[in-house]
Amino acid sequence: MVSSSSQKILVTGGAGFIGTHTVVQLLKGGFSVSIIDNFDNSVMEAVDRVREVVGPHLSQNLEFTQGDLRNRDDLEKLFSKTTFDAVIHFAGLKAVAESVAKPRRYFDFNLVGTINLYEVMAKYNCKKMVFSSSATVYGQPEKIPCEEDFKLQAMNPYGRTKLFLEEIARDIQKAEPEWRIVLLRYFNPVGAHESGKLGEDPKGIPNNLMPYIQQVAVGRLPELNVYGYDYPTRDGSAIRDYIHVMDLADGHIAALRKLFTMENIGCTAYNLGTGRGTSVFEMVAAFEKASGKNIPIKLCPKRPGDATEVYASTEKAEKELGWKAKYGVEEMCRDQWNWAKNNPWGYAGKP
Numbered sequence: 001m002v003s004s005s006s007q008k009i010l011v012t013g014g015a016g017f018i019g020t021h022t023v024v025q026l027l028k029g030g031f032s033v034s035i036i037d038n039f040d041n042s043v044m045e046a047v048d049r050v051r052e053v054v055g056p057h058l059s060q061n062l063e064f065t066q067g068d069l070r071n072r073d074d075l076e077k078l079f080s081k082t083t084f085d086a087v088i089h090f091a092g093l094k095a096v097a098e099s100v101a102k103p104r105r106y107f108d109f110n111l112v113g114t115i116n117l118y119e120v121m122a123k124y125n126c127k128k129m130v131f132s133s134s135a136t137v138y139g140q141p142e143k144i145p146c147e148e149d150f151k152l153q154a155m156n157p158y159g160r161t162k163l164f165l166e167e168i169a170r171d172i173q174k175a176e177p178e179w180r181i182v183l184l185r186y187f188n189p190v191g192a193h194e195s196g197k198l199g200e201d202p203k204g205i206p207n208n209l210m211p212y213i214q215q216v217a218v219g220r221l222p223e224l225n226v227y228g229y230d231y232p233t234r235d236g237s238a239i240r241d242y243i244h245v246m247d248l249a250d251g252h253i254a255a256l257r258k259l260f261t262m263e264n265i266g267c268t269a270y271n272l273g274t275g276r277g278t279s280v281f282e283m284v285a286a287f288e289k290a291s292g293k294n295i296p297i298k299l300c301p302k303r304p305g306d307a308t309e310v311y312a313s314t315e316k317a318e319k320e321l322g323w324k325a326k327y328g329v330e331e332m333c334r335d336q337w338n339w340a341k342n343n344p345w346g347y348a349g350k351p
């Protein structure tokens with residue numbers, strides 16, 4: 001057993017959507033966790049909810065620091081007082097359209113923040129990292145399912161930051177072979193913790209499908225815009241590989257264990273997906289079934305740059321990480337609805 005509270009993990013961006021769910025699983029897995037987050041896209045209430053979910057005993061193994069990765073001093077302060085065994089690096093920005101409008105903001109948060117993190121990790125000799133990459137690095141895949149050794153391509157500034165950060169990780173590990181880095185390429189994370197206390201709480205109008213559907217279901221938005229209905233797919237809408245956020249969280253625990261046990265892992269990428277594709281219309285129908293709510297839709301033109309069909313090859317993660325997604329679309333919608341109905345206005349409540 002490699003997990004023990006003597007193993008201390010720094011989780012950057014741990015107050016965010018994927019971060020909170022992963023921190024719960026880390027604490028339950030016996031790790032000690034320190035979160036650093038600047039609340040750019042999250043709130044303190046999310047961290048309080050993590051404590052609520054894991055209970056007072058495990059909460060003793062959780063520390064929180066409000067800080068910004070772009071400010072190297074914030075990282076110095078943390079690393080100079082604590083020895084971390086590994087870092088899970090979620091902190092970053094993720095909205096494609098915003099990245100097109102504000103590329104410098106994306107380069108600052110995602111690139112500068114991560115470069116600072118590597119510098120401070122190296123200085124304090126912490127050289128194990130799990131990095132949040134994205135299926136966006138496959139661009140418009142020529143073939144599906146996407147396999148990890150496919151040609152990579154960026155479609156927008158956000159995607160470019162993920163692609164650059166993957167390349168940066170490979171370069172660092174090549175030059176300094178003592179680094180062990182796992183790049184996790186998430187497909188489409190959705191769902192919520194089964195307790196209904198944790199979930200995705202985007203600021204402003206959601207960009208992604210499931211948070212948008214959720215806000216229609218609770219009456220915050222009138223209808224869902226379906227972007228593209230004449231794709232060459234079984235029902236004309238685009239197909240993605242949706243993955244339950246708790247499966248994703250468990251994928252991070254599997255990756256950490258691999259980092260701790262496999263000396264020559266180098267810098268390796270793994271897809272975290274289910275290997276199954278679901279269309280937009282199928283997702284809407286599944287959410288309607290889970291929630292008992294009608295989701296009015298409006299058929300709209302395709303979103304520029306959207307791929308027709310994307311789903312993961314899951315073989316490598318299954319074989320090498322011993323990890324496989326457990327949940328299907330039904331559970332994703334059930335848990336997302338449970339979160340939505342208990343928190344229709346997210347963590348902060350109705351404005």
Ligand SMILES: NC(=O)c1ccc[n+]([C@@H]2O[C@H](COP(=O)([O-])OP(=O)(O)OC[C@H]3O[C@@H](n4cnc5c(N)ncnc54)[C@H](O)[C@@H]3O)[C@@H](O)[C@H]2O)c1
Pocket residue numbers: 012013014015016017018019036037038039040041042067068069070089090091092093094109113132133134135186187188189208
């Ligand atoms: N959710 C997705 O669809 C998806 C898909 C693929 C990859 N990813 C990647 O996974 C990671 C986590 O995504 P998420 O969905 O949990 O997003 P999120 O916005 O909910 O969480 C990111 C967290 O990082 C924090 N943060 C941002 N910049 C920071 C900085 N400079 N210093 C400190 N904290 C900072 C934010 O406040 C937020 O709490 C991101 O890197 C994202 O690009 C997400």
Ligand SMILES: O=c1ccn([C@@H]2O[C@H](COP(=O)(O)OP(=O)(O)O[C@H]3O[C@H](CO)[C@H](O)[C@H](O)[C@H]3O)[C@@H](O)[C@H]2O)c(=O)[nH]1
Pocket residue numbers: 094096134135136158186187188189207208209210212224225226227228238239240280303306
């Ligand atoms: O209001 C909406 C939102 C989305 N969609 C459709 O739903 C599908 C999924 O869209 P999302 O925006 O939820 O997810 P994407 O697959 O487009 O991409 C997101 O998840 C990816 C993970 O693979 C990358 O991280 C990417 O950068 C990020 O935006 C797409 O066909 C999109 O056109 C709609 O019809 N209406």
